[in-house]
Amino acid sequence: MALIDLGKKEVHCKIVYYGAGRCGKTTNLLYIYNAMSDNDRGKMLTIDTKGDRTLFFDLLPLNLGKISGFDIRIQLYTVPGQVMYEATRKLVLKGVDGLVFVADPLKVRQERNIESLEDLRRNLADHGLNLKEMPLVLQYNKRDLCETPVPTLSVEELEQDLNQEYQAPGFEAIATKGPGVFETLKEISKRTVNYVAQKHLFNK
Amino acid sequence: MPDMILTAKSVEDVKSIINEKLISENVQTVMVIDGAGNILAHCGQDADGLDAISLAALTAANFGATSQIAKLIGENDFSLLYHKGEKANIHFARLGGEMILVSIFGDDVSLGLVRVRVEELADDINQIFEG
């Protein structure tokens, strides 16, 4: 649910990084946080799963400049991937405007990726949203692991598993080092802002 | 949950009634936030120490979690939450729909007063932003 403030000329959008536990969602936000200047980023809030808490997510607010005279403010969220945090994932998805699905290439995580995408589809449906109609970008993360002896999935295999239905743009990434992180962020921001703007700003 | 569009006038109107009912009674900070964690209006102390964005995000998620708890015990929702600290107290109230009013105040302000004033404000804020 975007917020459009006509007085301050600001558009606020919520983008959620989704995916199985340990696929690299928090690592994406940390990389972005470290790479942006103080003027363009807010405080990064990380509530991790250590200790006895009921809510876990990361939040990074960003300023992405102006479009048509409006300041674009984006809030990036991550969800906890572990199966048991279903309720938190659903809460974080409330009012989401755009989604990044981060896929883990490890062969042993193949089923987890598929389950997590299905969990996303279902949780959005519970909020009355259809994943097929929403801005979505896939990120094929941890591509550095594909050069090691651990069994991994190729991008084609991941596309086959995850992107047949959605035909979303996909980016290869190494979130720990940076490649692909900003490409993913730029694409999802662009799509999300267009999606919100088309609904409200330009068709008047 | 539809997108929310605020006009300069609606924000000013909401701020002015919040100032009149709460800030004038020494409540430090009042925020209206939506279910996604966006800040719709922010009044009172713009305390540098207060990380409003994080507070709004956590409040929205916390209220969502509490709604789930309410359902588990057969309640539709808890319409308000209150936490008492040593120096600062925080009061959260649902304004109907998805909006939440957050009030932060010290021991010089009575909880009873905050409750009454928040109740008086709820319909008006709702009408201005959603009506």
Ligand SMILES: Nc1nc2c(ncn2[C@@H]2O[C@H](COP(=O)(O)OP(=O)(O)O)[C@@H](O)[C@H]2O)c(=O)[nH]1
């Ligand atoms: N080799 C490698 N490790 C990564 C990459 N991205 C994340 N990781 C590691 O994967 C682990 C889990 O990452 P994290 O961001 O916490 O996952 P989250 O559960 O999705 O938030 C951490 O040890 C990261 O350092 C990557 O691109 N390559």
Ligand SMILES: [Mg+2]
């Ligand atoms: Mg994480």
